[in-house]
Amino acid sequence: MSVVIGTGLGGGIIIDGDVVKGRKGFGGELGHVLLPYQSISGTAGLKPECNCGRTGDLESVCSLTAIEKTFLPYFLPRFPDHDLGKVDLSKAAKLVRGLAEKSDPMCREIFRVQAHALGLFFDEMINTFDPDALIVGGGAIETSKEFQQWFINEIRKGMPTQREEQADIPIYIMPNGDTAGARGAAIEALKLARASGLA
Numbered sequence: 001m002s003v004v005i006g007t008g009l010g011g012g013i014i015i016d017g018d019v020v021k022g023r024k025g026f027g028g029e030l031g032h033v034l035l036p037y038q039s040i041s042g043t044a045g046l047k048p049e050c051n052c053g054r055t056g057d058l059e060s061v062c063s064l065t066a067i068e069k070t071f072l073p074y075f076l077p078r079f080p081d082h083d084l085g086k087v088d089l090s091k092a093a094k095l096v097r098g099l100a101e102k103s104d105p106m107c108r109e110i111f112r113v114q115a116h117a118l119g120l121f122f123d124e125m126i127n128t129f130d131p132d133a134l135i136v137g138g139g140a141i142e143t144s145k146e147f148q149q150w151f152i153n154e155i156r157k158g159m160p161t162q163r164e165e166q167a168d169i170p171i172y173i174m175p176n177g178d179t180a181g182a183r184g185a186a187i188e189a190l191k192l193a194r195a196s197g198l199a
């Protein structure tokens with residue numbers, strides 16, 4: 001089970017070695033799964049809207065777009081002297097990750113809320129699939145190892161209490177950065193070619 005946080009939110013579910021595709025190829029559209037985001041502390045009045053029309057799905061909270069459209073308009077008035085208030089939102093959104101790594105309080109808070117949202121989402125997946133592992137990738141966490149570890153710890157903090165047999169599920173940062181999706185697609189293509197006798 002993997003999620004990739006970039007401009008939007010991509011995802012994939014692999015069961016017994018095969019990617020879940022679904023009836024019409026829409027399987028694993030993890031970004032548009034709704035979350036009980038109202039339970040995340042420090043977000044009273046937050047209304048995360050997704051391009052797909054839903055309010056409060058995973059992409060509406062965990063994406064660069066969410067930082068620009070939802071989090072900066074929500075948090076900047078609460079941090080009125082913040083430097084990011086002086087630049088336009090799309091530019092500011094791209095600076096949030098770097099500032100979060102440097103422990104800027106507002107930017108850390110944005111990433112904490114995103115991590116807790118992922119915790120809620122992973123909890124849904126754990127109860128649905130009991131997966132072997134949870135993997136997080138994408139530009140949002142192409143950061144120092146320390147920041148990645150902090151983010152993983154925050155994901156765990158955001159999860160509701162897990163049953164004993166679920167609590168030790170590993171959470172990994174995706175290796176290979178941005179090429180992970182391409183590698184996966186290549187493996188799938190090879191499997192398909194072999195299955196149809198082409199390779």
Ligand SMILES: [Zn+2]
Binds near residue numbers: 033052054059
């Ligand atoms: Zn959506």
